[in-house]
Amino acid sequence: MSEAKVFDATAATELVKELRGTFASGRTRSYEWRVSQLESILKLSADHEEEISDAIHSDLSKPALESIIHEIGMVKNSCKLALKELRRWMTPEKVQTTITTFPSSAEIVPEPLGVVLIISPWNYPFFLSLDPVVGAIAAGNAVVLKPSEISPTTSSLVAKLLVKYLDTSAVKVVEGAVPETNALLEQKWDKIFYTGNGRVGRIVMAAAAKHLTPVVLELGGKSPVVVDSKINLQVACRRIIAGKWGGNNGQACVSPDYIITTKEVAPKLVESLKQELERFYGKNPLESKDLSRIVNANHFDRLTKLLDDDKVSGKIVLGGEKDKSKLQIAPTLLLDVPRDSLIMTEEIFGPLLPIITVDKLEDCFEIVNSVPKPLAAYLFTSNKNLKEQFVACISAGAVVINDTTLHLAVSTLPFGGVGESGMGAYHGKFSFDAFSHKKAVLYRSFAGDVAMRYPPYTPGKLRFL
Numbered sequence: 001m002s003e004a005k006v007f008d009a010t011a012a013t014e015l016v017k018e019l020r021g022t023f024a025s026g027r028t029r030s031y032e033w034r035v036s037q038l039e040s041i042l043k044l045s046a047d048h049e050e051e052i053s054d055a056i057h058s059d060l061s062k063p064a065l066e067s068i069i070h071e072i073g074m075v076k077n078s079c080k081l082a083l084k085e086l087r088r089w090m091t092p093e094k095v096q097t098t099i100t101t102f103p104s105s106a107e108i109v110p111e112p113l114g115v116v117l118i119i120s121p122w123n124y125p126f127f128l129s130l131d132p133v134v135g136a137i138a139a140g141n142a143v144v145l146k147p148s149e150i151s152p153t154t155s156s157l158v159a160k161l162l163v164k165y166l167d168t169s170a171v172k173v174v175e176g177a178v179p180e181t182n183a184l185l186e187q188k189w190d191k192i193f194y195t196g197n198g199r200v201g202r203i204v205m206a207a208a209a210k211h212l213t214p215v216v217l218e219l220g221g222k223s224p225v226v227v228d229s230k231i232n233l234q235v236a237c238r239r240i241i242a243g244k245w246g247g248n249n250g251q252a253c254v255s256p257d258y259i260i261t262t263k264e265v266a267p268k269l270v271e272s273l274k275q276e277l278e279r280f281y282g283k284n285p286l287e288s289k290d291l292s293r294i295v296n297a298n299h300f301d302r303l304t305k306l307l308d309d310d311k312v313s314g315k316i317v318l319g320g321e322k323d324k325s326k327l328q329i330a331p332t333l334l335l336d337v338p339r340d341s342l343i344m345t346e347e348i349f350g351p352l353l354p355i356i357t358v359d360k361l362e363d364c365f366e367i368v369n370s371v372p373k374p375l376a377a378y379l380f381t382s383n384k385n386l387k388e389q390f391v392a393c394i395s396a397g398a399v400v401i402n403d404t405t406l407h408l409a410v411s412t413l414p415f416g417g418v419g420e421s422g423m424g425a426y427h428g429k430f431s432f433d434a435f436s437h438k439k440a441v442l443y444r445s446f447a448g449d450v451a452m453r454y455p456p457y458t459p460g461k462l463r464f465l
């Protein structure tokens with residue numbers, strides 16, 4: 001615990017009180033304070049790259065390259081972008097006024113919300129902790145970060161580094177699990193930014209509702225990959241593999257969750273996936289150093305249950321090997337799974353990839369639209385009409401054509417879900433906006449005072465309308 005031995009409701013109240021004092025002092029609002037904190041996060045990320053990557057490895061056996069690119073590199077990029085753009089983001093936006101208010105001028109002034117709570121998950125324990133903090137600080141807020149107890153080494157390193165590098169009167173880390181999170185959730189915040197599963201998302205939203213606190217919920221879901229014929233299948237398979245197993249071994253929110261393809265394409269697709277998987281991870285993937293492990297025994301058992309479901313018995317066409325002592329599961333492909341099997345009704349969040357086959361690819365619309373809206377939807381095709389139809393008819397947090405997960409790296413795109421995959425968005429300027437209030441400001445002079453506006457509302461006044 002970084003702040004106190006027992007972090008209970010009293011400690012949480014004290015913490016928020018201190019941060020409210022800091023925020024009220026105006027300290028976090030200045031451009032200079034924001035810049036100094038963002039520079040410190042950038043420095044912290046550069047100074048401790050190896051230590052951070054080792055901590056993530058200890059929590060997840062995540063390959064160092066994945067941590068450096070997907071976690072530390074992403075945080076650095078966010079800081080660099082915020083440092084470059086902050087002046088512009090903070091500048092009020094002049095907007096037009098109407099004849100009704102003539103003469104007048106108007107602007108939208110972004111203002112910090114106040115004291116915000118960020119609750120992060122275990123799967124990208126550095127990136128998903130620090131990236132929202134970058135947005136909160138850029139927008140001028142005081143922040144409490146609650147990292148996940150399921151990635152304890154990264155959680156304690158983040159707590160240690162933030163105390164060392166950042167202004168501790170405005171940025172706090174509270175480590176802990178459900179009791180500590182509940183103590184925090186009882187407090188009144190100006191925004192709660194939660195990343196994790198939808199069950200806890202509902203708990204967060206219910207707690208926030210008591211104080212009318214707005215929330216951003218970055219949740220998950222089943223992100224489909226639709227694979228058409230007449231495409232460069234090898235490139236498609238490599239990109240599916242990179243998004244699935246190359247993203248924390250399937251333990252990523254935007255990980256491809258299942259594939260839909262035609263009966264005709266399926267055998268070629270399976271063959272190509274097998275070849276590329278072997279090329280990347282060898283004949284015995286349980287030995288590969290390039291795959292993360294399953295985070296803990298609970299998640300290992302959860303994934304085992306998906307494979308043990310009678311409804312998918314005999315459907316494994318590749319993989320299925322497991323080693324509980326090392327918490328490893330090989331990349332596993334299942335072909336022709338029924339839509340009511342467990343693996344097709346729960347978010348997989350692991351190295352299993354079921355394939356559904358259809359008579360014609362257009363059947364994908366009914367399948368994807370009959371389940372909760374996913375965080376991402378992917379389509380591999382060369383068919384222009386299909387691309388257009390997919391973008392128009394599939395509701396998802398994001399749609400990517402001919403690749404998977406890469407939209408995450410495009411900071412000009414908002415990152416967030418829709419429906420059960422979440423609400424609100426961040427990344428780039430959207431992070432600044434997520435932690436700002438857009439204040440409407442109208443400037444009037446004493447000129448142009450129209451009598452018609454005031455009582456008595458005589459019939460003659462109506463004639464001017």
Ligand code: NAD
Pocket residue numbers: 119120121122123124128146147148149150176177178181182195196197198200203217218219220221252253254347349375417422
């Ligand atoms: P997790 O178990 O680490 O939980 C997330 C946070 O919620 C942790 O800080 C944890 O302490 C807290 N928490 C857990 N139970 C709680 C409770 N009962 N009350 C209050 N707080 C509680 O992570 P997870 O939920 O297993 O993460 C995986 C899920 O998150 C997946 O569904 C995934 O799709 C989603 N996810 C979404 C994104 C995104 O950006 N949209 C990113 C990563 C993960």
